[in-house]
Amino acid sequence: xxxDILLQKLAKPAQRAILGAGFTTLEQLAAMSEAELFHLHGxxxxxxxxxxxxxxxxxxxxxSKN
Numbered sequence: 556x557x558x559d560i561l562l563q564k565l566a567k568p569a570q571r572a573i574l575g576a577g578f579t580t581l582e583q584l585a586a587m588s589e590a591e592l593f594h595l596h597g598x599x600x601x602x603x604x605x606x607x608x609x610x611x612x613x614x615x616x617x618x619s620k621n
Contacts, residue, residue, distance in 0.1 A: 556581045561609045565602055572597030585615040592617070 558579055562570050572595040578584050584592075584606065592598050592606065610616055 556613055558584065560613065561606065564605050564609060568597035569599075569602035569605075570597075572602075581610060581613055581615055584617075585610055586618055588618045588620050 558573065558581060561581060561584070562573065565573070573584065576595055589603065589607075592603065598606075607617065
């Protein structure tokens with residue numbers, strides 16, 4: 556699914572972090588772990604809540620890899 560579903564819900568710094576990392580689909584984002592996403596400048600606690608919720612709403616979840 557297109558990443559725009561998520562981007563509409565995020566603040567600009569988090570949007571830039573996701574786009575800058577090259578994500579274009581929710582599936583690509585779901586392949587990442589929470590720890591990996593927290594390493595992106597612009598992804599904080601609030602953005603992570605939105606990411607997890609949006610993935611869940613679309614039948615996806617973050618990877619559990621370390």
